Amino acid sequence: MIKRIIEISNPSYLHLKNKQLFIEQNHEIVAQVPIEDMGVLILEHSAISITQPLIIECQKNNTAIIFCNEKHLPYSTILPIAEGNNLHQKILKQQINISDPVRKRLWKQIVQQKIKNQASTLEQFDKKYSYLEQLASKVKSGDVGNLEGLAAQYYWKALFGKKFIRNQNANDINAVLNYGYSIIRAMIARSIVASGLHPAIGLFHHNQYNGLCLADDLMEPFRPWVDSIAYQLHQENADVSITKEIKIPFLDLISKSVEFKNKKMPLMVSLHYLMADLKRNFVKESKKIVYPSL
Template sequence: MIKRTLYFGNPAYLHKNNLQLKVHEPKTNNELGSIPIEDIGVVLLDNPQITLTHALMSALLERNTAIISCDSKHLPTGLMLPLEGNTLQSERFRYQVEASEPLKKNLWQQTVKAKVENQAALFQRFAIDNKRLKALVPQIQSGDPDNIEGRAASVYWKILFEEDDFTRNRFGEAPNAHLNYCYAILRSIVARALVGSGLLPTLGIFHRNKYNAYCLADDIMEPYRPFCDELVYGMWKKGEIKDIEITREHKAKLLSIASMDVLFDKQKSPLMVGLSRTTNSLFECYKGERRKIIYPEFMA
């Protein structure tokens, strides 16, 4: 069952009652809604006047819910995940920690290949010539020593927004902020799936920044980024995005990334559900039970 993504942008008092998340209006204490906690996968808190009880927080984390906090600019800034997301966690940590460098290089090769192939598929979906991207795929080697990922990104962003004066930059003009927002949500969903599979989001296969607590999430999300790009690019071309402001309507669309339909082994699945297949397949690669990570593809 696909878990729900909840967004709270107004003042609210959130508490637990009979395994339900209860939403109350702070001033009047009127109940505004009730959601079964077991149905929740992500909670996004986007208002400084939101109160969350410890009992509710504990119940959400026990069910592997990702709790995301936003800053004064309404951008995701913090992520809370459970410490124990799998009953065999210590055993799975050991396989992850002991993974050999050749294995990690091979896994990164698979990851980069899947990302570039999905970027090319996005071009095809929007009737954009993807020959330059497709030509780069056979050049991806173990560990990507020639940085084909970076070369593909340069081609990708230049062609995707060829008709617009756009440069992909975290702090750049629109629609950079919308891309950042969607990526932040995606990163949280990926980290949640990794914890659920008993893996440490900190220990990456390629990313190794000592200040980054989610190196593995940053690795595994790479082939998923084009699905965020599809959402934002479609909104941009329809004229829905005017400037860097991310409106409530924009957020609703970007949060739908969790339920977007994707293909896994030619079978349709919501992205959040399919992510568990990706992270479980990654563990099986660490354990030596399989050789390939299962990554998503675009729907035909």
């Protein structure tokens, strides 16, 4: 079953009753949703109150809770501790103990897939992309030559023009990109936890203040999918900003049909198979991680 993304953007009182989310506004119940149907709960207004029993029930059902800041961008995420998974300790040890060669091989494949997807995005909009295909074929173990960085320099200028600067703090199209990335990041983090892996133990990203290093690693090839949506929105309106309407295509991306190992399935479902692939690499049952394609 495809899980739902519930976004609350008005002052609300959120509480639990009969294992359902009850949304109360102005002392009236305006909606109720079974917790088991939810994949992500996005809280976007500063005047939202949420009860602890609701938070706990969301965690029991592996529902990620995202808190947004004053710019309407996701700022923090609550994820469950996978204590209910009997294999969690064994899986965690395997994740911690993977060798550097395995780690570097996986990062090479992730970078290659990201660059290939960037090339596909440029091709989609009739822009020159052959340079990126060449770079993808030259990525070495651990991306020691930082071809990911070289690809980014070319990619952003080719997609948005020579004057474009990728700035995570800007309020222009960059903010729209950030919103899309944060949705993908949360969904991947949710799938990581559900699989028994730990989201803080990354392959490439390592930061003691970042609890989602592995999610940041695994989301890289999905970024161009967000870029494609953002570019189309930017073409329609050069001054595009984050609105309720603008968020819809990014939220819809989660249920978008993708192809994974010759099978069609929603993106959200494919993420669980992606995690299974990753774990097979950790125990040396596989030497390749396969990503879904559009």
